[in-house]
Amino acid sequence: DIVLTQTPLSSPVTLGQPASISCRSRQSLVHSDGNTYLSWLQQRPGQPPRLLIYKISNRFSGVPDRFSGSGAGTDFTLKISRVEAEDVGVYYCMQATQFPYTFGQGTKLEIK
Amino acid sequence: EVQLVESGGGLVQPGGSLRLSCAASGFTFRSYAMSWVRQAPGKGLEWVSAIGSGASTYYTDSVKGRFTISRDNSKNTLYLQMNGLRVGDTAIYYCAKEPGTGGAFDLWGQGTMVTVSS
Secondary structure, eight states, rough: OOEEEOOOOOEEOOOOSSEEEEEEESSSBTTTTTOOOOOEEOOOOOOOEEEHHHHHHHOOOOTTTTTTEEEEETEEEEEEESGGGOOOOEEEEEESSSSSSSEOOEEEEEOO | OOOOEOOEEEEEOOOOEEEEEEEEEEGGGSSEEEEEEEEOOOOOOEEEEEETOOOEEEGGGTTTTEEEEEEETTTTEEEEEEOSGGGGGGGEHHHHHOTTEEEEEEEEOOOOEEEOOO
16 A cells, blocks of 8 residues: 655644645655646545645645645645635645555644 | 535444445536545544446455445445444545546545444
């Protein structure tokens, strides 16, 4: 199974300041079709997860442009340019390059 | 409205069975791969099973031989038959849809709670 390791696991951030979450895989997430199926999800308290970013850097419909994704191969990053109160929650990276699909442990974003 | 609505959760004793359903609406259900993802209380997300648009199926090792995923495209419904339930299967079970290009979950249901306890 592909193990995804997120850092940090907790991120206290001041409103209006940037935040960054890293996701590292022990093996390449490049699929045989050439795509890298690494996505980022947000889970607000008491809510189901919501897709933010797919295929490393593609922002999903309706996602604010303060969210961005980058990376390649085994190292990926989610950045929030200016954290807002509504961004509080847990963020997960997920790989769908290979079954079983796997998730990172989650990073809890909270406001200082 | 594009949505997924799960049902069928509840309290069951170890060794028991449950069948979860996920009713899809607002999109052409038969055209998309679907998955079940679970979340134990206070824990992270765990992918459980997937079914392709062509009905190929995939499972995480811990549920192989106990859970069966299926779909009824005429009813726009996804199912998860869970047999031999264990305490460790206690979780919120979400159904999730993949986009046409695959590789992510672009639509999630609200989830249904499964509790396995004596």
